[in-house]
Amino acid sequence: xxxxxxxxKILAEALGTALLLxxxxxxxxxxxxxxxxxxxxxxxxxxxxxxxxxxxxxLIFGPISGAHFNPAVTLVFLLRREMGVxxxxxxxxxxxxxxxxxxxxxxxxFDLPLYQAGIKIRTGxxxxxxxxxxxxxxxxTILGCLKARDSAIxxxxxxxxxxxxxxTASTSFANPAVTLARSFTATFAxxxxxxxxxxxxxxxxxxxxxLAIAHGLGWRSAPAGDQTLAAEPxxxxxx
Numbered sequence: 001x002x003x004x005x006x007x008x009k010i011l012a013e014a015l016g017t018a019l020l021l022x023x024x025x026x027x028x029x030x031x032x033x034x035x036x037x038x039x040x041x042x043x044x045x046x047x048x049x050x051x052x053x054x055x056x057x058x059l060i061f062g063p064i065s066g067a068h069f070n071p072a073v074t075l076v077f078l079l080r081r082e083m084g085v086x087x088x089x090x091x092x093x094x095x096x097x098x099x100x101x102x103x104x105x106x107x108x109x110f111d112l113p114l115y116q117a118g119i120k121i122r123t124g125x126x127x128x129x130x131x132x133x134x135x136x137x138x139x140x141t142i143l144g145c146l147k148a149r150d151s152a153i154x155x156x157x158x159x160x161x162x163x164x165x166x167x168t169a170s171t172s173f174a175n176p177a178v179t180l181a182r183s184f185t186a187t188f189a190x191x192x193x194x195x196x197x198x199x200x201x202x203x204x205x206x207x208x209x210x211l212a213i214a215h216g217l218g219w220r221s222a223p224a225g226d227q228t229l230a231a232e233p234x235x236x237x238x239x
Contacts, residue, residue: 001087010090012065014098016057020069021102021181022109023053028189029110042188043165051162058154067154070175071095072135072207073142079211080220092177099181107185118183118190127170127195128202134164134172135206136213143214176200 024046031045058067066083068074071092078088107114141160145153164172173179173191179200183193191199214220 006087006090009065009087010094012061013068013091014094014101016061016065016067017069017095017098017177018102018105020050020054020057021099021178022105023102024050024178025103025106025182025185025187025189026109029106029112029187032188043171046189047162047165050165051158054161055154055158058157062154065091069095069098069177070138071177072139072175072203075204076139076143076207076211079208095177096180099177100184103181103185106187112187116184116186116190118192118195119186120190120192121195122170122191123195123198128198130168130170131173131199131202132206132209134168134170134174135203136210137164138174139207139210140214143210143219147219170199173199174203174206176203179203 027049028042028046031042031049034045035041054069057069061067061069066077068077068091074083074088074091074095077083078085083091104114107116138157138160141156142153145156161172161174164174173182176199179191179196182189182191183196184190
């Protein structure tokens with residue numbers, strides 16, 4: 001893989017994650033503003049926008065970077081030896097910085113202070129368990145589709161996240177980069193920074209458990225076709 005190819009992949013991860021967070025936070029702001037205090041309506045607007053946008057982002061950036069937008073997904077593919085340490089590190093940095101940029105963009109679009117500290121309390125065993133379940137299901141969705149029908153990944157992931165917003169107590173962050181970025185907004189989609197580590201730990205545990213279960217099911221590697229959520233290894237650091 002050439003340096004220019006690596007740069008394109010990392011740029012795609014940064015841009016995709018930024019657009020995802022702009023959508024998550026922006027739709028939360030819009031939903032809350034239009035819902036008149038009805039949190040169910042606000043969450044519904046937030047959910048539909050996020051699921052639809054995620055589908056689009058995977059479709060357009062998947063051929064470039066694999067469209068991870070999520071350190072938990074990148075960790076899984078690193079452990080499956082489908083990408084190298086160097087590329088995975090680049091993805092991680094891009095996802096974190098992209099997520100923070102997306103939050104700033106959402107604040108700017110709605111004329112809010114660019115820097116905000118998250119104030120929404122999201123903590124406790126039920127919330128942590130919900131994040132583990134959400135991430136577990138997300139990784140199983142990706143790996144299962146990679147094994148059976150990789151072209152279905154954008155739609156399956158978008159639908160899964162749409163559903164998980166509603167069946168998990170935490171509203172399914174399922175993404176360490178998203179969790180960190182959302183700790184810098186005091187809007188509807190926010191989370192206190194002090195609560196973020198519990199979410200991230202639960203997400204990593206859920207991802208690792210899903211990887212183990214997938215291995216037990218025989219989903220050990222992606223097929224040779226379009227590996228939408230995979231990424232090529234960097235020579236010399238794949239092992």
